[in-house]
Amino acid sequence: MSFGKILKIIEEKDFVEHNKKIRKEVLKVNKWLLNPRSLNRRKMLYVFRFLSKNAERKILNKHLNDLQFLFIHIAEKPKENRINDLKKYYNLLEEDVSMIKFLMYPKKFPPGGYEEKLKKYGIELYSPSVIFKKLPFKDYIDLYALMTYIPLDEKNPFIQNLLDEILKIDPLQDKKSYFKKVIDIYKSLNDFEKHILNIQLKNFSYYHYKLFNTDSIKGIVIDGSNVVRYEDKDSLQFLIDMLDNMFFGKIVFFPVHIVFDNNVKHFLSTEDRKVLELLAEKKRVYFNSPADEMIVYISNKYDYYILSNDNFKEYDVNENKLLKIKDFKFDN
Structure with a gap:
């Protein structure tokens, strides 16, 4: 896909709305991470939507005060060795560490795993500096919005309809039997179809994403x-x-x-x-x-x-x- 085609994508109304939502969420988390003393368990559950299940599991298994201390250490002086202390303490994946750096300093660091996520656009071999010259991006939040934006294939109405059905599930209204029926359909999808749906669910409703990706x-x-x-x-x-x-x-x-x-x-x-x-x-x-x-x-x-x-x-x-x-x- 050429940069010209990507320019058309980022001008689409759906992408503009997606970008606004992503920017709001990233800046909210950015504010929390730069003020680590305000972090609580509920805020960290929100932060985990940007990280892998490995990070969520490793961090939840230890005391919140430890995490606050490590983030305070980084916020006071954001040096690489202090970030590595966080990585070593929780045995985090490199992609999660990069994502944390991005969330704390979105003007300085690209989001974790951006090379892999940009493959669908055919620009994974370009450096962020080249991408910024070719595309009208203000900061790495715009790049993250591009990474997480997957317009559903109009030729596959089944996926679109299933996404709509999942997002309509109301915990105050729908029967457990109906939820089971929908989740059985979800489980029958192949890995790629689940991947597309999960990205969309994270963008629209993290609750529904968790609902379809947990055993508890x-x-x-x-x-x-x-x-x-x-x-x-x-x-x-x-x-x-x-x-x-x-x-x-x-x-x-x-x-x-x-x-x-x-x-x-x-x-x-x-x-x-x-x-x-x-x-x-x-x-x-x-x-x-x-x-x-x-x-x-x-x-x-x-x-x-x-x-x-x-x-x-x-x-x-x-x-x-x-x-x-x-x-x-x-x-x-």
Whole structure:
């Protein structure tokens, strides 16, 4: 493929939108990595979307404070030997180390594995400096957007339709039997077809990517009123954001149930009440007072996790199934 054809691709509306989304995500992670003291488990789960499964496994197996220390060490003085300390400590692949350098300094370092990812465009033999002369790129984020952009083949409507079906899967609405049906179709694909789908899923919804690429899928019940009133914010926004990130460590949550107290709307703004009305149309959103009774009932009946800051001491609850709201926050 010539540079002329690539110029046409990056002018396409779909690529422009893809590039905007990628830039927003990279700059968000960049801000976190350059301020390592702000890193928490939830933010690292977000960072892992840029790294390999090897990096995710190695980093999760060690204490977060160790990772913060190593990133602080790099941020204070970004020298190669300090980056190598990170590589050695976690036994990271070279591609992951390069990706971390890119995420921390996207104007200075190209993303890891860019040579391999650019093969589909026929320009893997060109150096980044030559690519930047030929293409109107501002920085390596534009290059990363090109790497991760795969327009689906219009001659293969099956792949496009399957992508649409996967992205439509709603953890608050769809049955487990339907999810199993779709994942069986996904598993029947060849490696190349899965690769194309997975790149698209990472771009559109990391939750759905995790859902189709993990062996640990569990149900969960969210204490909706507890989340809404978390830190006295009385807002639905945190809960809505949380629904896009229903994974924790190696676990991805499906299906998802939300239980609100009957009086929850009294704590919400007029705008949030309208959002709540739409949310209430979902099959697995309930209103019950006291909410705890229904939360515990669903959890015990189906052996689901519970997300709440309550301890449910007056109920018979498996403490190992209790997850705290702070573990789903991006900012501490």
